[in-house]
Amino acid sequence: MTLYRAQAIDTPDDPFTGGVLRADADAGLLVEDGVIVERGGFADLRSRHRGADLVELPDGVLLPGLVDTHVHFPQVRVIGGLGMPLLEWLERCALPEEARLAEAGYAHAVAGEFVAGLLGAGTTTALVFGSHFAPAVDALFTAAAERGLRITSGLVVSDRMLRDDLHTSARCGYDEGRALAERWHGAGRSRYAVTPRFALSCSDDLLASCAQLHHELADSWFTSHINENLDEIATVGRLFGGGSYLDCYDRHDLVGRRTVLAHDVHPTDAELKRMAEAQASVAHCPTSNAALGSGMFPLNRHLAYGVHVALGTDVGAGTGFSLLKEGLQAYFLQRLRGPDGVALNAAHLLHLATAAGARALGLREQVGDLGVGRRFDAIWVRPRPGTPLDIGVRNSSGPEEALAKVFALATPHDIAQVWIDGEAVGLP
Ligand SMILES: [Zn+2]
Numbered sequence: 001m002t003l004y005r006a007q008a009i010d011t012p013d014d015p016f017t018g019g020v021l022r023a024d025a026d027a028g029l030l031v032e033d034g035v036i037v038e039r040g041g042f043a044d045l046r047s048r049h050r051g052a053d054l055v056e057l058p059d060g061v062l063l064p065g066l067v068d069t070h071v072h073f074p075q076v077r078v079i080g081g082l083g084m085p086l087l088e089w090l091e092r093c094a095l096p097e098e099a100r101l102a103e104a105g106y107a108h109a110v111a112g113e114f115v116a117g118l119l120g121a122g123t124t125t126a127l128v129f130g131s132h133f134a135p136a137v138d139a140l141f142t143a144a145a146e147r148g149l150r151i152t153s154g155l156v157v158s159d160r161m162l163r164d165d166l167h168t169s170a171r172c173g174y175d176e177g178r179a180l181a182e183r184w185h186g187a188g189r190s191r192y193a194v195t196p197r198f199a200l201s202c203s204d205d206l207l208a209s210c211a212q213l214h215h216e217l218a219d220s221w222f223t224s225h226i227n228e229n230l231d232e233i234a235t236v237g238r239l240f241g242g243g244s245y246l247d248c249y250d251r252h253d254l255v256g257r258r259t260v261l262a263h264d265v266h267p268t269d270a271e272l273k274r275m276a277e278a279q280a281s282v283a284h285c286p287t288s289n290a291a292l293g294s295g296m297f298p299l300n301r302h303l304a305y306g307v308h309v310a311l312g313t314d315v316g317a318g319t320g321f322s323l324l325k326e327g328l329q330a331y332f333l334q335r336l337r338g339p340d341g342v343a344l345n346a347a348h349l350l351h352l353a354t355a356a357g358a359r360a361l362g363l364r365e366q367v368g369d370l371g372v373g374r375r376f377d378a379i380w381v382r383p384r385p386g387t388p389l390d391i392g393v394r395n396s397s398g399p400e401e402a403l404a405k406v407f408a409l410a411t412p413h414d415i416a417q418v419w420i421d422g423e424a425v426g427l428p
Pocket of ligand 1: 070129225314
């Protein structure tokens with residue numbers, strides 16, 4: 001047993017429905033076999049568990065591990081391609097790089113960089129867009145398993161409108177996906193996600209094969225993109241002969257509670273209503289939306305319809321692996337929406353970056369907060385001495401203010417330690 005002593009902050013109850021921040025200035029967390037078995041004041045726990053190994057985490061804050069619900073494995077090396085809208089960015093930046101993952105050595109190197117990028121930013125759980133190449137997806141699962149990352153991912157499939165070397169067929173996509181799932185779905189912390197790139201690049205035949213695989217694989221996840229860019233949405237409408245973007249997936253029975261759709265910047269009311277009914281989740285990716293000029297995410301409308309929203313970094317259109325930065329960007333964006341914006345505080349941001357993501361991935365019973373019964377997935381944000389973050393946190397009037405400073409100022413350099421299932425993960 002290990003007893004951790006820290007200032008612990010989390011959001012066990014959803015702040016969007018009245019929950020408040022939970023903060024303990026001198027918390028004790030007792031962890032046994034990777035699970036938090038007791039939480040309370042440190043002095044009390046110490047007096048009752050003298051034999052437990054003690055880990056003291058002075059300064060800074062202990063937060064739940066961050067949960068990224070939308071991030072692209074093959075795009076580590078194209079972060080920072082600025083000045084283009086979505087379809088041009090895909091053609092010039094993302095797709096040429098994705099094609100390079102056909103080469104096994106290249107894919108292996110990128111997989112290592114990708115997993116290190118997530119862990120270094122404090123991300124302990126992720127729903128990851130894989131590669132168009134099965135051996136590359138295998139390399140990703142292997143790298144994640146070696147480092148202990150909690151990952152849900154799969155083969156990305158498309159059969160039109162990209163480039164020939166990224167296209168597959170319904171039959172081949174199904175067979176390769178099935179083989180990957182047999183190897184990785186439910187193995188350790190890995191799970192499989194059926195992943196058509198987006199409706200624009202997928203025929204109905206291909207989406208039907210995705211549906212077959214998703215429905216055959218118990219507890220598999222389904223993820224794709226939706227309503228990101230106005231030109232993209234217009235093209236999808238033309239290709240599928242009218243109907244909404246969501247219909248492209250929904251008519252194949254791909255919209256349910258194990259569905260996570262990225263972006264949804266320009267939804268119709270009917271789509272929001274249907275997503276809420278189906279209990280599907282949306283991955284909001286604010287730095288990507290800003291970098292590509294995709295639009296201003298209507299969080300107010302998602303909340304009004306009861307659509308569940310979590311955060312994604314959308315690397316490489318997003319500008320890095322830090323969900324703290326995404327939280328801050330989500331905050332900025334809502335401020336800029338004026339009367340249509342949702343006033344977000346630090347508790348909302350932490351919730352979006354942790355518990356909301358865990359819920360979107362069906363992992364809320366295991367992770368997302370630091371309560372009794374959860375796996376000990378946690379990060380220690382320890383500001384470097386003398387930095388504005390260090391000064392800000394030390395001079396905060398309370399935990400909410402300290403947390404706001406973490407979102408405003410912390411970078412991956414301030415993540416001093418990461419644990420998954422109670423195991424310390426080596427950081428780069
Ligand atoms: Zn994406």
